[in-house]
Amino acid sequence: MSVLRFPRSLTRRTFSRHFSSIDLHPSQPRAPSILTSVPGPKSLALSEEIGKFQDPRAHYFVADYEKSSGNYIVDADGNILLDVFAQVASIAVGYNSPPLLEYAKSDEFIKAALNRPGLGSFPPVQWSEWINQGLMTVAPNGLDQLCTTLCGTSANETAFKLAFMAYRQRERGGDFTTEELETCMSNHSPGSPDLSILSFKGGFHGRLFASLSTTRSKALHKVDIPAFDWPAAPFPQLLYPLEDHIKENQEEEEKCLLEVERILIDQKSTKPVAAMIIEPILSEGGDHHASPSFFRSLRSLAKKHSVYFIVDEVQTGVGATGTFWAHEKWELGKGQEPDFVTFSKKMQASGVYHKLETRASKPYRNYNTWMGDPMRTLQARQILQIISSHNLVSHTSTIGALLHSTLSEIFVHFPQLILNFRGKGEGTFLSWDMPDSSIRDKFLLLVRQRGVHMGGCGEKTVRLRPMLVFGEEEVIVLADVVEGVLKMMKE
């Protein structure tokens, strides 16, 4: 097995130093170190052990989280990889963040972790303090209500529930009818109403039944699972680079908006649309972008047809696009804010921000045993403090621009391999297509073998999802490995 050791070219590209990941992770590796194939023999043996009780076929490798640090993940065989997939975009401030490790030893954290309460009925005395010092400090404009959940899927489905309840309440005015209370017990209308959620082709909103009914990423995610007969609208298929296709892209977006409005009107006579859900960048489906103007028009259409507007920021939220929430770039303006914004992943806590008008009409309607997890809420508070005190959102905006220009310089030499490079102005939330899925998969394998762990999405897309502590040194390592692999693949 060949042994690759970095840094072989750490000095080749030099940038003005504005942030180093070492500031936050003094003991982080400076470069990858690859000792075996990835997965190596120890990973494979451990996967086999796991395979006795769980499906191991989606394993990339088995990881050693005790040894991982900052931007670098260590696998079972001691390979050290620069991780720009970050547990499917779920790590904000690096593995084993020293201030988080320190905080986790506190009585506050330990007791919150071990005494999980039923938050809806027996909240802890510190609950409003924890929320106001943490999750509420980043509440999207106009949204002052918060319902915590345990994952992104349940955040989205909670938004659906709140939207359905508010929609019916608005239609009905007063209290439930006897017929509603009776029919809902047998899952029939009017108690179980024939309403729908509109989603977009290529969108991904989770894997349970209602969220999966709105997910339109891949057949393998959906096949064999019963689904609600809910509508899907086309999402603009833009041409890149955007600045070279302004007119075509504008036409494409207008075409999609017309179709959205047609669906909203058509559904009124079948299953009226109570809410539409949209990601600011359709991530799992292949990193599809649209213009702020498109999203502003969508929002207006929703308002025009009295449809709630849910923005799914599970993957885009918490800074990676260079603003805290990706939808900030739409500049929706007062009175045009989303009705719901959902989050999870990097926040570690999950939930939905909303408005008082969509609070359920009675207690116990939006309710479950745990209603979220205080321990993850505290972790979120600490993560947000680190993000804030180190300006990691504006850092990500800057480093994203640097990463984009660095990769652009390289990609110009590989026009057959790199297509539709996109995400400029979206922080480190960058991606590109490759000619087909097998070439994309080969590329991912080769860069991993050279110490950079990246993920794919959609059919043939490579997506970068670095952490917010991704710094200049990491840009250099990433760029070197990508360039080396592209050169090899071109030959």
Next chain:
Amino acid sequence: MSVLRFPRSLTRRTFSRHFSSIDLHPSQPRAPSILTSVPGPKSLALSEEIGKFQDPRAHYFVADYEKSSGNYIVDADGNILLDVFAQVASIAVGYNSPPLLEYAKSDEFIKAALNRPGLGSFPPVQWSEWINQGLMTVAPNGLDQLCTTLCGTSANETAFKLAFMAYRQRERGGDFTTEELETCMSNHSPGSPDLSILSFKGGFHGRLFASLSTTRSKALHKVDIPAFDWPAAPFPQLLYPLEDHIKENQEEEEKCLLEVERILIDQKSTKPVAAMIIEPILSEGGDHHASPSFFRSLRSLAKKHSVYFIVDEVQTGVGATGTFWAHEKWELGKGQEPDFVTFSKKMQASGVYHKLETRASKPYRNYNTWMGDPMRTLQARQILQIISSHNLVSHTSTIGALLHSTLSEIFVHFPQLILNFRGKGEGTFLSWDMPDSSIRDKFLLLVRQRGVHMGGCGEKTVRLRPMLVFGEEEVIVLADVVEGVLKMMKE
């Protein structure tokens, strides 16, 4: 405000000492202490603060988890209550369990808590060890596969997904057809199949869309939320005490079984039933019991009609009924095991045990970002070690019998107030009805005001859900308070 102080009668009833909660919680209070109304002024003020961003109307009181200990919960006003509701049956070994607190300071726990991985793709090197030392040690007979999730609802919905996928795979044999792959993208049959889950009236399986479609507890849980048109079968309405109504109850169970089979047959021409889901005791719906023979017949019916059999042990599991799993009492025998057993709550970790034959046919079909939480898995391992080393399951069986006979002695004097006392032989999983919901609610309020925190379920039921560390001293405190309140209500 009157001040009640215990123990006023701790010596009145004496039992042979076989377990004291003090063994595991040396600093636990010996009795309640009530200083204010519950909720008191501090609770009310904190609820109002929380009410600015979250619905506070289901709050009982705001709790001080740092001060709570063992069986006793402390509220914001310093009231100390014996907690036999236990966060809706979610606390196994007591608040602030000393061995758990000690363990939580370990590097293993802290790093697992802070570095949440994507378990399906990047499991930690210790994963099989953690599972084999923990959750797998209590795997139900015949089930050697485990899929971890984040809550009971997602455990049930994951079981549904696995059942639907296995059912269609069995029908189809080979790979998906092109038509299936295409139609599922628009949520239509055959790709999104017209299959159903059969559940039982009075059952509760969660609050998201598919689980809520199987939940048949209360209209308020279901109204306004679109649901799948899935069938519900009647669950036996038994007469208590069981030993006095053997013949009527047997007839009632047979009637229900006939109806189940009728539904299974009828559905074949509309939405065939892929799986049925049942709780061993229908808990949220009002603690409805049935005989082991009924459950054995259900299991046989499922097998006869090639329907998967899901046992929802989210509330009944982990020892409270005096066996680790409540369904152990059915003695299903080899080859008749459930296909799926789901768990959450007291285990802190959540998930579904199943068989290799229901593993998804391809990777990424049963998949999501986190696929469970190693930190909760470790917490479960430690809880299971405490349960095992202190024999808390057999303890709960013994103490449950003691609690049952103690309450029976009291209840015999209040035949107008206490109806259908049930749960004999089911550990501490006891319950009774009261004449109507307002009397039940008044009873709960009065016992809480005297330092015992109990919960209701169904329309007019009181349910006891003590922790597994509930001991003799707690039986005495509970019995004294219940007797005192019943005397007062009778006057």
